[in-house]
Structures are given as C-alpha cells and as structure tokens.
Amino acid sequence: MSDRGANYRYVSRKRRAREDRRFIAGKGRFAADIAVPGMKHVALVASPHPRARIRSIDASRALESPGVHSVLTGDELSAETAPLFNGLDIPNVKWFPLAVGMTRYAGEWVAAVVADSRYLAEDAAELVEVDYKPLPAAVEIESLLDSDSPPVHPEHGSNVLVRKNFEWGPVEEDFARSEHTLAYRARWGRSSTVPIETFGVLSRWDPIREILDVWASIQMPNYQEQIANALGIPTNAIRVYNDVDVGGSYGVKRGIKHTVITAYLARKLGMPVRLIEDRLDNMSGGDAHGPDRLFDVTLAFDGDGTIRSMKLRAIDDVGAYPGRGPLQLGKPITALVGPYRLSSVAYEAISVTSNKTGQVPVRGFGQSPTNFMIETGVDLVARRLGIDRMELRRRNLIESHEFPWRIPTGTEYDSGDYRAVLDKTLDLADYDSLVARRDAARAAGKLAGIGIATCLEPGGGNNIFEQLLNEKLEITTFVESCLMRVDMHGNVTAVMSTTTSGQGHETLIATIAGEELERDPDSIRVTHADSLEALPTRSPVASRMAIVLGSATSEAARKIRSKMIKIAAHNLGVGEDRVEYQTGTFFVRGEPARKLEWNEIAGIAHRQFHRLPPGTDPCLQEFSVLQVPGASGQLPNEKKEIQLYPCFSFQAHIPYVEIDPGTGKVEVLDYAIGHDCGTVINPDIVRGMIVGGLAHGIGAALYEKFAYDEDGQFLAGSFVDYLLPSSHEIPMVKDVEHCTPSPKTSLGQKGSGEGGYLGAPAAIASAVNDALAPLDISLAELPMRLCDIEAAIHEKRTERTE
Amino acid sequence: MKAAEFDYIRADSVAAACEALAAAGPGEERKIVAGGQTLVPLMAMRLARPSLLVDIDGIPGLAGIDSVDGVVAIGAMTRQRAAELSPAVRSELPLLAKALRFVGHPQTRNRGTVGGSLVHGDPAAEIPLVAVALDAALEAESTGGRRVCPADGFFETPMVTAVAPDECLVEARFPVWNAGRIGTGFREVASRQGDFAIVAAAAQVALDGDGTCTRVAAALGGVAPRPVRIAALEDALTGTRLEDRAIDAALASVEAVIEPDDDLHATAAYRGRVAKVLLGRAIREARDEALA
Incomplete structure (x- = not known):
C-alpha cells in the first residue's frame, strides 16, 4: 500500500478516460469492423x-x-x-x-x-x-431435482450436475442458541448482461x-x-x-x-x-444467459436483531450446456454472509441442467443473486422483529476496527467502514426527508417505499472456490502481468495482454504508471499484446484488473524507477540513497543543481553502455507478473476453508420508489448510493461502473427475464420481450465515495467493475417490499413484474374485503 | 436478422402504388412500407416476408393535416411526431395528441406514420384506439377507386384490418366534437415507457353548462383482438354528472366487452382489472378537464 495517502497527482483525480476519445469519435474497432x-x-x-x-x-x-x-x-x-x-x-x-x-x-x-x-x-x-x-422437455427448476424429469444429458444419469454440502462454523449450536428462526424463499430470475x-x-x-x-x-x-x-x-x-x-460484456x-x-x-x-x-x-x-436461482434460506437470530447463522440451499438452473456457469455457485462463498457478523453458515449448492440456453458468467459471478438473497432475509428479520431496517443492519455490520475480519468460510475481509458508508448514504439520501416524502405519499393513498441494501463486492478473482465444486480443478494461480519500457527518447509504453470491454484498462495502466513515474498519463502509450506475445491473462473478470493488473503496473513502474535511480546515482557520482526523483528530474538530495533529466537517463540506458553502472543490463524494460495479492496460493483445507478474493468493496443503496396500486407499476424516483472501493483510480470510470451497474440491477429487479413457457419454448428472443431498462426507467443517481484503502494492493485500490449491479436488485426489492409493507405483502421473486405486484395487491385487498 | 429477398418499388403517386399492388401476382405477399418502424424489424427477423414492397414515402401530398368543417383529416404518410405537434390536432383532437405521446419514442415517431399504425392494426396500439373512440373514417384507394371504412369494423383481428392487399390507406378523418365543454383522458400501462401498451384507455366527454354529460366516448386497447368501445358504459354515463360513483358503477360493463389474453408480460386477469382502473381514470381525467 502506498504511503502517500491522498496526495496523488493523477490517481483519484478527475481525468477523462483515454478510451473515450475513440469511442465518442466513432473510431472504436470492434470485431465486426x-x-x-x-x-x-x-x-x-x-x-x-x-x-x-x-x-x-x-x-x-x-x-x-x-x-x-x-x-x-x-x-x-x-x-x-x-x-x-x-x-x-x-x-x-x-x-x-x-x-x-x-x-x-x-x-x-x-x-x-x-x-x-x-x-x-x-x-x-x-x-x-x-x-x-x-x-418432452425439462423446464421447471425444482422438477429438475426429480429422477424422472426428462434427462437433458441421458448419459449423465440425472439432471443434477453437482450437489455439495458445506458447513462452516458451529451452525447447529448457533441455531440452538438463537431466540428466533425465519425461513424464506427467494427467486432470482433468468436474466443476464445483454451488451x-x-x-x-x-x-x-x-x-x-x-x-x-x-x-x-x-x-x-x-x-x-x-x-x-x-x-x-x-x-x-x-x-x-x-x-x-x-x-x-460483464462476463458474457x-x-x-x-x-x-x-x-x-x-x-x-x-x-x-x-x-x-x-x-x-x-x-x-448464444449460451449467454445468467444465473437462474432458487434460494431456500433459514436465518437464526436473537430478539435484539443479532443474526447468528444461516442455512442456505441454492438451486441454480444452468441450462443445457454448463460450461463455466455452474462455478457461479462457488464464488459467493467468498462473501457468503455479506457484510454481517454471522458466525456460521451452512450451504447446499445444487447445479441442475435443463432444456434452456446455457449459462455464462454474469457480472459478479453469482454474487448479485446472493446479495439479493441475504438482503431479503435481513429485511424480513427487521419486519419480523419490528426493528428499523437501518438499525438492524447497524447491529450486524462488521465494525471498522474489527478488520481484517475472517468469515466462517475462511476468507478474510481486508478492510472497510461499513457504518460510515451507510451513514454517508443516509445523509446523501436526506433520509429524514425521504421518510417524510414516503409517508406523505402513503397518506395520499399511494404505495411508497424506501429500499436499503448494504452489500459487498469481492474483487481480485482468486478463484480457488472452483475446487470446492470440482476437486479436479486444482488451479491456484491467477496472474496478471505488465511489461513496461522507456525508449531512447524517454517515452513510456506499457503492454497489457487482454481485451477491454469498457473497463478502461488503458486509463488504469496509464494513470498508475503516470503516478508511479511522475509522468503525464496522457504521454504513456498502452498497448494490448496478442496472445503469442504475452503471458496468458485471467482476463478482466472478478473486478480484478485494478487490483492485480494495477498492482503489476505499479511494480513494473517501480522497477523502472529504481533502475533509473541507479543509473543516475552512478552518473552523479553518489550512492543511490542520495538520489531523489521528482517529476522528471533525478538530483542529489540537497544539491538540486547536480541533476540528470529523465530523457538523459533513458538515452544513457539505451545508447551509452559506458555510462551504465557495472553489471547493469542496457535498455529500460521491466516486467511484473503478479499472483492475486494476499492469496495463500493453497487449496482449501480439510474444513473447506480458504482465503478467496483479497479485496472487499462495499456499497450502501437507498432507492425510493412509488407503486401505482391500480397497475402495479413501479417507478424508481430517487437513488442514493454510497460506495467504497478503496483508492479510486479514475473517478469517472468508477462512477460509470456504479451508475451502469445500477441500471443493470434495476433491469434484473423489475424488467429483464429470459422467459420460457412450461413446455420449454423460449419467449424472450427480442427486445420486445426481454425488457432492458432505458434511460426513462433509470433515475438520476446520487453517489458518494468513501475510501478505506486495501492493505493488499499497490495504492490501496479495490475492485469496482461489478459496481451498482451487486446491490441494486436487492435494494429495489427492498423498496418495493417497503411500499407493500402496509398491505403485509412481501415479494421475493425477481424480476418483480408489474402484473405480479398488482396481483399480490389485488389478492390482499380481496382477502381483506372478504 | 437479414430480410429475405423482395422486390422494391418506390411509388411517386398513390395511383402508381395501387397499380404496383394490383399488378402483383395473386400469390405475392404485397406490403406497403411507410415509416418502416414496425415492418422493417419484422422483415429483418423474417417474421414478415413480403415479396413486393411498395414504398409510399415519396408520394407528394400523402402527408399533411387539414381541418375542415368539423373534421380533422390526417394524410396516411403524416409522421406521428408531426401529428403530435400539430396545432390542429392539439386544439381539435386533444385525445389523439395525448395518445400520440405514448406511441413508441420521439425517435420512432419521427419516422412512424399515422396511417402505418392504423393499417398495422395492433390491438394495443394507441392510434387505432383513438380512431375507434372517435369514430374516425378511414379512406383507402385501389385501382378500383376509393372507399371509406368506419373505424368500427376496420380493425378485425390482431394485425388484420379491412384494408385489402391491393389497397393503400390514404387518409384518416377524425370528427371534431364542438358541442359543450370537451374533456379528454388517455391512460395506459406498459412495462417501460414507450413499450406497447399492456392496456390502454381513451375517453372523451362533453358536458353541458351545468356539468351534465351529454356525450361520452370510451374505448380500450390491449384487452381484445381489436380496440373496443364500451357502449354500455357510454350509455350509462350519458345524462349523469360523471360522479365518481356513477363512473365506478358503469365500469362493470367493461367485463362483458373485453376478451383479454395472457401473454409474457401480463395475465388476462391483470388486463381485465387494469382495464377498469385505467378507463375509470381516463374518464375522470376527461371530466376534470372539461370542468376546468
């Protein structure tokens, strides 16, 4: 982690993403070009x-x-x-x-x-x-567990692909000593990223x-x-x-x-x-559908709202061809208890195959459905106990002084200040006024609700969870690399080796290299080596590039800088410890006139072997390949405990919705989000991830579904039937950043690519349920279509009339 | 998503368009393309596969809005956006002006035409709904001459209208209500703004000097194979002062008229309930506007 605190020159500064230029000018170069x-x-x-x-x-x-x-x-x-x-x-x-x-x-x-x-x-x-x-086709998710459901892959013998049971921590003891339990079901519909x-x-x-x-x-x-x-x-x-x-892309x-x-x-x-x-x-x-999950959950908690334990069963319908999709049941183990202080958890993960399009990884790799499941439960506990939802969260959130915090599954959360982010978000939302607005709307006969979700974004992509679902996948290396050179004119080029699907990696590398080398990021060329010219990459999944590629960039730049200092010291006739570097100039500490400029050192390195310190290789090129920072590099132990992702970003979401009781139509009128991804590299890119992620999540919450009929016929093959939210459906988003640097990365950065998507579905569901609370309705199936909401309202009102 | 092969004729007059349609063999699937906002995507998906496409976009005089003798006549090629912004439509056909704002998005309304929407005959579409509510007269031309169809009877089943394969719709004529204080209401629900309506409701009322309703038109879209008038409700409300209680009572007659279906976005039961909710709101909106 950097010792420079917030005194960055380029990092965290509002600077235009360098990729924007070509996209705005219509000069991107896509596959079809x-x-x-x-x-x-x-x-x-x-x-x-x-x-x-x-x-x-x-x-x-x-x-x-x-x-x-x-x-x-x-x-x-x-x-x-x-x-x-x-x-x-x-x-x-x-x-x-x-x-x-x-x-x-x-x-x-x-x-x-x-x-x-x-x-x-x-x-x-x-x-x-x-x-x-x-x-006949195998379609309905629970029926896929039956041995007599039509076999999708007859040679496999059943439609259950994997069924694993895990227990971390003293689950039965925790249940036995808790004052209450609450069982619920949550359903995440088949949606995806649709680029x-x-x-x-x-x-x-x-x-x-x-x-x-x-x-x-x-x-x-x-x-x-x-x-x-x-x-x-x-x-x-x-x-x-x-x-x-x-x-x-976002995975697909x-x-x-x-x-x-x-x-x-x-x-x-x-x-x-x-x-x-x-x-x-x-x-x-295209085999590009996302998770399609049924959760059955029981929570154990006390009357004061302390949630102790969770028993969870997740069935995931991965469609006909599983590919990597089913491993999305594994990633959430990384943050299976969310940002809360649960001391144990039991998890049954079941992957089933069906006669539907195959599943692929989608933004968060299963974390967003899991966050929705957890937050649904937290809201239900609050409703059961009559405790304010914000207060209930405060009582259960891990506190800032408790980090690093080890959750029952063996993963350590690196850092965070969840209460501070929640408080900032409440301020941003002007929570008291929001409550007044909701209550006024209710008094005027409307259904109005405030949502809340406090949830995690694990970042870094230490994917050893794969081994928990498939013992044969003994992969523990998850690297990224950066090659950096300074040419004879002093110009810097950094080479990465993956495609970019909107994450702004060129900006990431240029910004970090610029920061480390005290060079204008716009002067740094970033190229994408082809697969024959670079090490393999894990690709930009798992919100990992700022963490792993960013740290590799720092390391390569620091090696360049050290070598230049060494050359400068030799030519200035002093020890390396007496050379200082500042914005392009190497000088003897206390004697600024004794100096060499950046370009001179570059020239020496490339052309004047006689001026290099003895034993120094010519030229200026350095390479860094990094394993995920903080990874143990080991397989899970016999208790299936393992450190998974290294960095944990945090989000608090507070949307406000109103529902037309006559039509069930939900309008998202306001949205505040607080976000902590450690050190922000580029604020515009992070905000883009947050707002884009929110839109993605609002889609999953209210609109998007790859629907099939009961015979397995596909019903949503166009944008007339698969409903993506447009700008009309997305409110203006207010956001606030908080910075708890990660101790595991070069500048304290964490992941942010999964952005608002990891919490928005949970938060919107929470808001809808708050709006429906006066009718004693609680829904937990996404997407919450207007006809389902209206039907629930109608049913309740009919009951009351009868 | 590449259209199947088709012949394309760009007509420079309605007569030429009709001749091209008539000249096509009986087995040929003939289609007129106007704004192309519905037909072209359907062709790209090969859900529509005309063998002959007659483009009427360049025909002079087929677009335009005239208001004469209590009738607003809208040329078939008139862009939906032009109709929406037309002063004549706004002042004399405020119900249509309100409905047009729900047709797709401004971008599609800039291309989509009033005539195209009418001939497409989507049972949930807004322009056909208003045509039925206001008893529009729809004029079509073929090589055999022109004929006028009342909106009642024009819309047959989903995507099927009275316009024959060799005919070209040329004009829609909407009668203007002049007697009394007029108010209009238009309501619809769709999953997202700009989507096809799940249910749409249109109402227009005329009140006399003391607030008694002398005339009411009420129609629903999305709840039957075609837009439907709710005649029994109109009869029940005529002569009342459109009190909330009277409106609520009259809405019971909706059930006998509609034949809603299930689809991906809503159940039949939902459509049935929401039809009454939205029509009630549309009538109240019309009443309040007339009284204002």
Whole structure:
C-alpha cells in the first residue's frame, strides 16, 4: 500500500478516460469492423424445439443455394473436435458447438452455413431440412431435482450436475442458541448482461505459417487454451488479437463455441470465416444467459436483531450446456454472509441442467443473486422483529476496527467502514426527508417505499472456490502481468495482454504508471499484446484488473524507477540513497543543481553502455507478473476453508420508489448510493461502473427475464420481450465515495467493475417490499413484474374485503 | 436478422402504388412500407416476408393535416411526431395528441406514420384506439377507386384490418366534437415507457353548462383482438354528472366487452382489472378537464 495517502497527482483525480476519445469519435474497432480479404460469413440453423431427437439433416438444397460454400453439422464437428470445457466434473455431459443427435433447447444451433454474405447464408440456412422428433422437455427448476424429469444429458444419469454440502462454523449450536428462526424463499430470475454488441469472431488459418488468427469480441480466461483443446492444435499456433474493442460484456462474451465453429471452418475451407451473432442468435442460442436461482434460506437470530447463522440451499438452473456457469455457485462463498457478523453458515449448492440456453458468467459471478438473497432475509428479520431496517443492519455490520475480519468460510475481509458508508448514504439520501416524502405519499393513498441494501463486492478473482465444486480443478494461480519500457527518447509504453470491454484498462495502466513515474498519463502509450506475445491473462473478470493488473503496473513502474535511480546515482557520482526523483528530474538530495533529466537517463540506458553502472543490463524494460495479492496460493483445507478474493468493496443503496396500486407499476424516483472501493483510480470510470451497474440491477429487479413457457419454448428472443431498462426507467443517481484503502494492493485500490449491479436488485426489492409493507405483502421473486405486484395487491385487498 | 429477398418499388403517386399492388401476382405477399418502424424489424427477423414492397414515402401530398368543417383529416404518410405537434390536432383532437405521446419514442415517431399504425392494426396500439373512440373514417384507394371504412369494423383481428392487399390507406378523418365543454383522458400501462401498451384507455366527454354529460366516448386497447368501445358504459354515463360513483358503477360493463389474453408480460386477469382502473381514470381525467 502506498504511503502517500491522498496526495496523488493523477490517481483519484478527475481525468477523462483515454478510451473515450475513440469511442465518442466513432473510431472504436470492434470485431465486426475487422474484415480480411476472402472472408466468408456464417448463419446458423437453430432448433425450434426445446428437446428433440435429430433424425436426419438434409443440406442438399442449402448447398445448391447461391454463394454457399459449406454446411457444417454437429456430427461432423463432433467427430473432428474435442468437447468444450465444462467447469464441473461431468465427463458424460458433452458440449459441442452444434447439436449432436439431440437438441437440448429451443434455439440451439444445429447447423452452420457458410456463404459469401450473411444474407446468402441466412437464405440457405432456411433450406437446411432437419427432421426432428420432439420430446418432452425439462423446464421447471425444482422438477429438475426429480429422477424422472426428462434427462437433458441421458448419459449423465440425472439432471443434477453437482450437489455439495458445506458447513462452516458451529451452525447447529448457533441455531440452538438463537431466540428466533425465519425461513424464506427467494427467486432470482433468468436474466443476464445483454451488451449492445453481440458476440462476433473472425478466424483465419494460415497453413504456411500454421497460425490461427482470431479476432473476437471476447472476455474470457484461457480462451486460446480452450480453442487449442477443441481443435487439437498447439496453443502457440493460436494468435488472439487483444486489441479488438469489446462492445460490452460483464462476463458474457464467452463465444468459445462460435470460435470453434469459425476456426474449424476456416481450416477446413481455407477461407477466413466470421460469425457475427444477430440479436436472436445472441439471446436464444448464444449460451449467454445468467444465473437462474432458487434460494431456500433459514436465518437464526436473537430478539435484539443479532443474526447468528444461516442455512442456505441454492438451486441454480444452468441450462443445457454448463460450461463455466455452474462455478457461479462457488464464488459467493467468498462473501457468503455479506457484510454481517454471522458466525456460521451452512450451504447446499445444487447445479441442475435443463432444456434452456446455457449459462455464462454474469457480472459478479453469482454474487448479485446472493446479495439479493441475504438482503431479503435481513429485511424480513427487521419486519419480523419490528426493528428499523437501518438499525438492524447497524447491529450486524462488521465494525471498522474489527478488520481484517475472517468469515466462517475462511476468507478474510481486508478492510472497510461499513457504518460510515451507510451513514454517508443516509445523509446523501436526506433520509429524514425521504421518510417524510414516503409517508406523505402513503397518506395520499399511494404505495411508497424506501429500499436499503448494504452489500459487498469481492474483487481480485482468486478463484480457488472452483475446487470446492470440482476437486479436479486444482488451479491456484491467477496472474496478471505488465511489461513496461522507456525508449531512447524517454517515452513510456506499457503492454497489457487482454481485451477491454469498457473497463478502461488503458486509463488504469496509464494513470498508475503516470503516478508511479511522475509522468503525464496522457504521454504513456498502452498497448494490448496478442496472445503469442504475452503471458496468458485471467482476463478482466472478478473486478480484478485494478487490483492485480494495477498492482503489476505499479511494480513494473517501480522497477523502472529504481533502475533509473541507479543509473543516475552512478552518473552523479553518489550512492543511490542520495538520489531523489521528482517529476522528471533525478538530483542529489540537497544539491538540486547536480541533476540528470529523465530523457538523459533513458538515452544513457539505451545508447551509452559506458555510462551504465557495472553489471547493469542496457535498455529500460521491466516486467511484473503478479499472483492475486494476499492469496495463500493453497487449496482449501480439510474444513473447506480458504482465503478467496483479497479485496472487499462495499456499497450502501437507498432507492425510493412509488407503486401505482391500480397497475402495479413501479417507478424508481430517487437513488442514493454510497460506495467504497478503496483508492479510486479514475473517478469517472468508477462512477460509470456504479451508475451502469445500477441500471443493470434495476433491469434484473423489475424488467429483464429470459422467459420460457412450461413446455420449454423460449419467449424472450427480442427486445420486445426481454425488457432492458432505458434511460426513462433509470433515475438520476446520487453517489458518494468513501475510501478505506486495501492493505493488499499497490495504492490501496479495490475492485469496482461489478459496481451498482451487486446491490441494486436487492435494494429495489427492498423498496418495493417497503411500499407493500402496509398491505403485509412481501415479494421475493425477481424480476418483480408489474402484473405480479398488482396481483399480490389485488389478492390482499380481496382477502381483506372478504 | 437479414430480410429475405423482395422486390422494391418506390411509388411517386398513390395511383402508381395501387397499380404496383394490383399488378402483383395473386400469390405475392404485397406490403406497403411507410415509416418502416414496425415492418422493417419484422422483415429483418423474417417474421414478415413480403415479396413486393411498395414504398409510399415519396408520394407528394400523402402527408399533411387539414381541418375542415368539423373534421380533422390526417394524410396516411403524416409522421406521428408531426401529428403530435400539430396545432390542429392539439386544439381539435386533444385525445389523439395525448395518445400520440405514448406511441413508441420521439425517435420512432419521427419516422412512424399515422396511417402505418392504423393499417398495422395492433390491438394495443394507441392510434387505432383513438380512431375507434372517435369514430374516425378511414379512406383507402385501389385501382378500383376509393372507399371509406368506419373505424368500427376496420380493425378485425390482431394485425388484420379491412384494408385489402391491393389497397393503400390514404387518409384518416377524425370528427371534431364542438358541442359543450370537451374533456379528454388517455391512460395506459406498459412495462417501460414507450413499450406497447399492456392496456390502454381513451375517453372523451362533453358536458353541458351545468356539468351534465351529454356525450361520452370510451374505448380500450390491449384487452381484445381489436380496440373496443364500451357502449354500455357510454350509455350509462350519458345524462349523469360523471360522479365518481356513477363512473365506478358503469365500469362493470367493461367485463362483458373485453376478451383479454395472457401473454409474457401480463395475465388476462391483470388486463381485465387494469382495464377498469385505467378507463375509470381516463374518464375522470376527461371530466376534470372539461370542468376546468
């Protein structure tokens, strides 16, 4: 951690994000902007049935259609490639990019047509004749636990993919000594991140150099490794270009199956092949849905509101092809008890497969549903005991002097001041006036409510929780790296090795490098090395880049600075300890006239070997590769305890809503959020994450759902039916920052990429329930659709009349 | 999301458009495109696949608003936004002006047309609802000449209207109420602003000097295969002073008229209950406006 406190030159200062320039000018370079000579286009044939046997596929008419080069089916592709990666240990669940023998959800891709244009490819795709035998589908989440539910993957034997029981701390004792228990159910609907840019990929095979070039809208760890495994080619025969701008992701840009289709076709046909999902491809067949969870929870607590323990069962419907999705049941273990002082917790995690589109990681990797579950319970306890919800939280929040605080699962929270953030947020919301406003609205016959959520954003991506769900995943290394050089003219270039999907990594690196080197961040060039030119990255998931890449940037910069000081000392004829560096000048302490400028040192390093200290390598280039700061690097112990993510950001949300009792329509009229992500690197970027995250969370709370009917037919394949909130639905957001630096990172920074999304669904649900409290209604199913809210109001009023 | 192949004709007159439609073979799916805000996305998704598209966007004189002899005539190509901002519509058809604000978003209203919305015939759409509420007359042309259809009967089933495949709607004529103090009310509920209404309600009332209701029009959208008038309610309220109690009692007649369905966004039961809530509010809004 820095000893410079708040005296930063560039860090935490309001400076324009450097990426903005190209995006605002319309000069971003996205996957669909990249064209290479001879490029062909893919359109997909999708299954209309939730579950069906494929009797035959006749592509003869499609192949005769103008401009068509090939029609690829699952039979061919599965014979020529290996199955895609599953996070769980489920060897009999085989995932191929195209359906093999059976379709497992409505919208699943059955064949891929390659043609000269996407128009021609779509024309031909309609001519592919697939003979299906429709079968009953496995749909409803609880029914998937039954042994007689239609088997999604018959070879696996059941629709339960994994079922794990964990117990941390003295659960039974805590329950026995608590004065009350309260059981409840919470339901998180199937929503996701739905980026403006759908997934797109272009693959080109060079048979002479034996290199597969891949340009993709990707945000995924181990991408080239997964491509190599599927195609059976060496990892060093794959070059993924990381300088492709990614137009939104928050976890979902995981087009491995798209990539394998195009890469296979590019090699087979000797033509560059690209696949750009259209919206329907993306929403129905892109395997980009998020968690779909049913929580059954019991809390144990005392009459004074002290919550001691929680027993939790989570069923997660991961759809037909699990991929990495099910591991989202593991991440929340990182902060399973939220910001509260629970001393024990029991967790049953169940992952089930269904005839629905596959699940991918979504912003927070399962933390937002978990936060919603926890906060729902805290509000219910408050209602049961008649204790004010803010007060109940105060009584249970970990206090600032208690850090580092170890939760029952073995993870230590690094730092925080939760009460201070809550108090700041109450001030920001002008809470007393807000209460008066609510009460006045109620007196005027409206339903009005104030929401509250106090919750955590674990950051850093120390993903050893994977091993808790799959013992075979013994991965304990989660690195990021930064290569930095100062050239002969003194100009600084920093190299990262991942794509960016809106997080502002160039700003992050330039700001931190600028701070460490006392150079104007705008003068620092940041590039994205391709996958052959850099170490693999874990990719910008898990709010980890400020933490891990940021710390690596600091370290690389500090190495550069030390080397320059060493060269300066040698040339100034003093010991290194007597050289001081300030804004581009190296001088002897107390004798400012004895100095060397930055550019002179750079020149010496590159060109004047005779002026280098003996034994010093020429040139100025340093490299830093970092494991997650503060990670033990070990596997969980026999009690399944383990330090997971290193840094814990905190948020307090206070929205105000009014509900039209006649229509059930919720209006979010006001929103205050307090936020602590330690040292803020760039305030605009953090605010963007907060506000964008809030919008994302309001969508999950009130509007967004990938709905299926009871037969498994997909109902929400367009923006007419999958309802994203627009600016009309998002209130003006007031935010306030608090800074509790993390002791584990270079400048005290923590993660902030999951932003407001981790608390907004819980907070909106809390506000709706506060509005409905006078009617004694409590809802815990997201999204809270207006017709469900109206139905609950209607039912209660009918009861009362009767 | 690439449209299937189609022929495209840009007509320079209504006659030319009608000739193009008539010349098409009987098996051809013919469509007129005006603002394209509904049809083009449907074509991109291949849910609509006309083989012939006749574009009437460039026809002179097909857009425009005239107010003559107690009738506001709106040309079929008139942009929804132009109608919304038209002084004639605002002063003489305030119900339509109110409804237009709920049609999509300003961006789509800049392209979408009044005629296009009428011919599309979405049972929850605002412009058809107002046409039914105000007894608009809809004039269509074909190579055989022009004919006028009353709004009552124009809307048949969802997305099906009385306009034949070889006809082009040219004008919608809305009668203006002049007698007494006029008030209007328009209410709808949608999941998000700008969405298709789940339920929409339109009301227009005329009160005489002492506040007695001499005329009332009330209609609902989103609760039947077409926008529906609630005639029994209109009859019951005519002659009352539109007291809250009278309105609430009259709303009972809604149930007999509507045939709501379930869909992804709302249940039939919801639509039924909310229809009464919104129509009650629309009538009260109209009453209060007339009295103001």
